[in-house]
Amino acid sequence: MDTRPIGVFDSGVxxxxxxxxxxxxxxxxxxxxxxxxxxxPYGTKSKDAVTKYSLQNVRFLQSKDVKAIIVACNTxxxxxxxxxxxxxxxxxxxxxxxxxxxxxxxxxxQKVGVIGTAATVRSGAYESMIRQKNPDIAVYSKACPLFVPxxxxxxxxxxxxxxxxxxxxxxxxxxDIDTLVLGCTHYPLLKRCIGTTVGERVKLVDPAKATARQVxxxxxxxxxxxxxxxxxxxxxxxxxTTSMFQALCQKALKHPYTAQIIDIETY
Ligand code: DGL
Numbered sequence: 001m002d003t004r005p006i007g008v009f010d011s012g013v014x015x016x017x018x019x020x021x022x023x024x025x026x027x028x029x030x031x032x033x034x035x036x037x038x039x040x041p042y043g044t045k046s047k048d049a050v051t052k053y054s055l056q057n058v059r060f061l062q063s064k065d066v067k068a069i070i071v072a073c074n075t076x077x078x079x080x081x082x083x084x085x086x087x088x089x090x091x092x093x094x095x096x097x098x099x100x101x102x103x104x105x106x107x108x109x110q111k112v113g114v115i116g117t118a119a120t121v122r123s124g125a126y127e128s129m130i131r132q133k134n135p136d137i138a139v140y141s142k143a144c145p146l147f148v149p150x151x152x153x154x155x156x157x158x159x160x161x162x163x164x165x166x167x168x169x170x171x172x173x174x175x176d177i178d179t180l181v182l183g184c185t186h187y188p189l190l191k192r193c194i195g196t197t198v199g200e201r202v203k204l205v206d207p208a209k210a211t212a213r214q215v216x217x218x219x220x221x222x223x224x225x226x227x228x229x230x231x232x233x234x235x236x237x238x239x240x241t242t243s244m245f246q247a248l249c250q251k252a253l254k255h256p257y258t259a260q261i262i263d264i265e266t267y
Contacts, residue, residue, distance in 0.1 A: 002224035005030035005235075006215065007061030007069040007090075011053075012040035012152060013245060014186030015072030016252040018095065019234070021212035022070065023253065026225070029232045032064045036264060038240035041148050042075040043117020043184070050119060051080040058084050058092070059267040060237070066090060067224055070215060072208070074099075074183045075117045078125035091218065098214050099181050099207025100129040106203045107179040110137045113172040113202075116183030118143040126183055140175045144168045144184070151186040154244055154251075157193045165190070165197040173198060181205045189252065239264040 006026070008019055012035050019033055034057055036042075042050050054076040061069050068091045071077045071084065077094030084092050103112050103126075114126040121143040130139050147168075150161050172180065180202050182188055188206045195204055219225045226232065236259035238245065249257040 001227045002067050003030070003226050003228065004065055004067040005032045007032050007034070007064060007066030008072050009034040009036070009057040009061060009069070010073040010185055011036050011042040011075065012186070013037070013242060013248045014148070014151060014184065014189070016248060017185050017188040017206070018070060018072035018208040018211060020252050021208040022215070023232070023234070025212040025216050027231055028226045028228050030226065031232060031234045032061060032066055033234070033236045034060055035236070035238045035242070035259070037238045037242045038264065040152075041117065041145070042073060043119045043145060043148060045119060047079045047119070047123070050076055051083045054080040054084055055087055056264050056267045058088055060262065060264060062088060062090060063267070068093065068215060068219065070211060071095065072185050074120045074185060078120045078123040093211060093215050095185065095207040095211045096125050096129065098210030099183060099205060100126060100133060102205045102207060102210045103179050103181045104130060104133045104137065106205055107137060109176065109178045110134070111175060111177045112137055112139050113175070113177040113180040114139060114141045114183045115144045115168070115172070115180065115187065116141070117148065118145055120183055126181060140172050140177060142168060142172055144187070147184065147190055148186045151189040152244060154247060156190045161190055161193045162197065165193050169194070169197050177202060179203045179205060181207065183207070236260070237262050
């Protein structure tokens with residue numbers, strides 16, 4: 001048994017959707033969350049910038065003595081996972097592989113859509129990994145950058161988010177996809193709006209669930225699960241103030257957690 005916390009980071013508050021799944025699957029685990037709200041979005045930045053930020057985030061979480069790190073950011077997972085793994089001995093889990101596996105299982109007609117940030121789409125990570133698993137699957141990717149500020153603003157299901165979703169998703173729908181990967185951790189916050197836009201026929205895949213299960217299975221295998229019966233402690237750190245943080249915690253985690261601000265540039 002290992003009672004050290006699990007570290008989770010994202011470029012902002014989108015990773016709270018992953019924390020939600022971790023809390024569901026491993027309720028006794030302590031969690032340390034870092035949201036890089038001073039430097040969000042990552043999705044419009046270069047691979048080098050995303051890697052530099054990701055390495056700093058890993059060093060910060062390492063300073064909190066975490067036993068594993070979940071990269072709750074598709075942009076960092078698809079651009080910088082190798083660099084992070086090379087920089088530390090702490091096991092690092094990205095969200096892309098679990099998302100790929102879930103999508104390959106879900107599709108019936110072998111037509112999968114992937115939505116994410118520009119940097120995630122540019123990396124081609126989802127496409128190449130889905131094709132590796134099953135070369136017969138056609139993958140259609142689309143960057144949906146405006147979903148990130150909409151989610152951070154809390155505009156998750158209003159006229160503006162619905163029009164934005166239609167504008168982005170109509171092209172994918174014309175390809176007859178039956179599965180859509182929410183390849184950005186902010187997007188599950190807009191799940192209802194995205195679901196209404198694509199209709200019931202299209203299955204939405206949120207990689208967060210599969211990621212949480214993968215981490216639980218790994219920790220169980222290593223005898224590193226926290227077996228205490230009490231609910232895990234959750235600590236939140238941000239690199240800048242975000243007025244929406246508490247409201248988003250309430251929405252995503254059903255609790256108005258508060259966050260401590262840290263200077264990530266010193267890590
Ligand atoms: N949450 C990030 C991701 O999953 C996207 C937000 C950003 O652009 O930083 O890729």
